[in-house]
Amino acid sequence: EVQLVQSGAEVKKPGATVKISCKVSGYTFTDYYMHWVQQAPGKGLEWMGLVDPEDGETIYAEKFQGRVTITADTSTDTAYMELSSLRSEDTAVYYCAMGVTSFSFDYWGQGTLVTVSS
Amino acid sequence: QTVVTQEPSFSVSPGGTVTLTCGLSSGSVSTSYYPSWYQQTPGQAPRTLIYSTNTRSSGVPDRFSGSILGNKAALTITGAQADDESDYYCVLYMGSNWVFGGGTKLTVL
Numbered sequence: 001e002v003q004l005v006q007s008g009a010e011v012k013k014p015g016a017t018v019k020i021s022c023k024v025s026g027y028t029f030t031d032y033y034m035h036w037v038q039q040a041p042g043k044g045l046e047w048m049g050l051v052d053p054e055d056g057e058t059i060y061a062e063k064f065q066g067r068v069t070i071t072a073d074t075s076t077d078t079a080y081m082e083l084s085s086l087r088s089e090d091t092a093v094y095y096c097a098m099g100v101t102s103f104s105f106d107y108w109g110q111g112t113l114v115t116v117s118s
Numbered sequence: 119q120t121v122v123t124q125e126p127s128f129s130v131s132p133g134g135t136v137t138l139t140c141g142l143s144s145g146s147v148s149t150s151y152y153p154s155w156y157q158q159t160p161g162q163a164p165r166t167l168i169y170s171t172n173t174r175s176s177g178v179p180d181r182f183s184g185s186i187l188g189n190k191a192a193l194t195i196t197g198a199q200a201d202d203e204s205d206y207y208c209v210l211y212m213g214s215n216w217v218f219g220g221g222t223k224l225t226v227l
């Protein structure tokens with residue numbers, strides 16, 4: 001059974017950095033892209049970027065370029081999403097999502113709430 | 119920047135059929151955008167319904183179907199049930215970039 005298990009909720013101050021993990025099981029980690037998706041309270045879903053765990057290559061959405069870093073640790077089958085220079089608008093639930101079919105998001109983590117507040 | 123458009127809200131009667139659409143602010147949606155559809159209920163992670171235009175994800179009942187209708191991608195729910203009341207999101211692949219629509223809130227009443 002494919003599982004994506006994310007780290008727990010975080011509370012950060014403005015200007016800080018948060019790093020969320022997504023540990024996978026039930027499939028070969030290096031076979032498929034891992035995406036990250038943001039959902040602000042009461043808002044829709046927004047794609048942030050992806051990592052190809054096989055070679056570490058990344059693609060970032062323009063909105064997050066320069067502030068987001070997505071990595072993959074193949075020794076622990078864990079993907080990470082780091083978001084820096086946090087502001088109140090970054091308060092959101094962040095999901096990791098694995099794409100078996102290359103162009104879609106087929107399995108999702110449970111989500112991690114990040115609250116940015118002074 | 120191209121915006122992916124969805125109806126903000128839709129209503130369907132139990133047992134009825136509803137078609138939600140996913141368009142572009144400029145241009146037409148084709149299979150080359152590999153449209154996919156996701157269902158989300160409050161407090162839950164999204165669930166994948168359809169990928170690559172019309173392929174149902176594992177375990178998704180066949181009353182959910184995807185297609186291209188005119189210049190948009192479409193999600194049709196046939197025989198709507200109470201637990202279909204959710205938010206529905208489409209995503210389009212735009213060449214190394216994935217763009218979500220704003221979502222449609224479906225009410226079943």
